[in-house]
Amino acid sequence: MSQPESALADAQAGGRAPESLAALAERYGLRRAIARPSMPAYLRQLWDRRHFILTYATSRSVSKYSESALGQLWQVLTPLLNAAVYFLMFGIILGQSKNIEHYPAFLITGVMVFTFTQRTVTGGAKSISSNLSLIRALHFPRAALPLAYTIQELQQLAWSMGVLILFVLATVQKITWLWLLIPVPLLMQLVFNIGMSLFMARIGAFVRDMNQLLPFILRAWLYASGVFYSITERTADQPEILRWVLEFNPAAAYIEFMRDLLIYERFPERWAWVTCLFWAVFALVGGFWYFWRSEERYGRG
Incomplete structure (x- = not known):
């Protein structure tokens, strides 16, 4: 018999009012198994389960299209088909392709970048x-699940970025030193997506x-992010406040940053760096703080 159980039994045998379970737990240093840990302890738990998070994300990514004939190709085909529909509607029917230089590359860049955030938000929810x-x-830090969903979308983004780069090379046909900066907006967007997923x-x-x-x-966020039109134009x-609000939109900022590097050979302006970094942090x-505050409540009821 454990010490708390023994103390409770002795109190009942002696006719004394037994201590409450909370008081007994406090006396013997016991705590609830599902109690929310401190922030540093929570971060350590997530780091200890990094292999589980990566394995879970990879298995979900592989199994997602396992029953379809084309399999993992749908990771690339889905955003490409979306881009084709948008090009038909906005590029041809509404004539956007006449006003924007390198419009096919402009459009597919916006679709790929926005899809990364869109899928992450949907999966996190x-x-x-x-x-x-x-x-x-199982007992594990619940933040492991939205993190795994984000990593899953990052793995799918790798396929999309490969296709995007090939498409830009086939249409714009220029490689510049600015391409070395491509991981920078992707990293900031990944950090932003992690926060949004949580x-x-x-x-x-x-x-x-x-x-x-x-x-x-x-869908409303998509239309406000300049995916298929130029916000400036x-x-x-x-x-002026309308342009400022649209450009401060995080999705629009990440899209514009990527377009500058890939298509227009421009070093992104200061506002783009500040906006992208601000939203990421x-x-x-x-x-993370908002998710951690309810750690004890997930899965109950």
């Missing part, structure tokens, strides 16, 4: 609610209708 059996069966994971865990609302929110006759710190 359902990462907790779709894995309740795993959460209730943020949406908590919301998706407790707001059951979020998965129904999210496609509409993401479209807002030329509008109030803000999303990671805010999203």
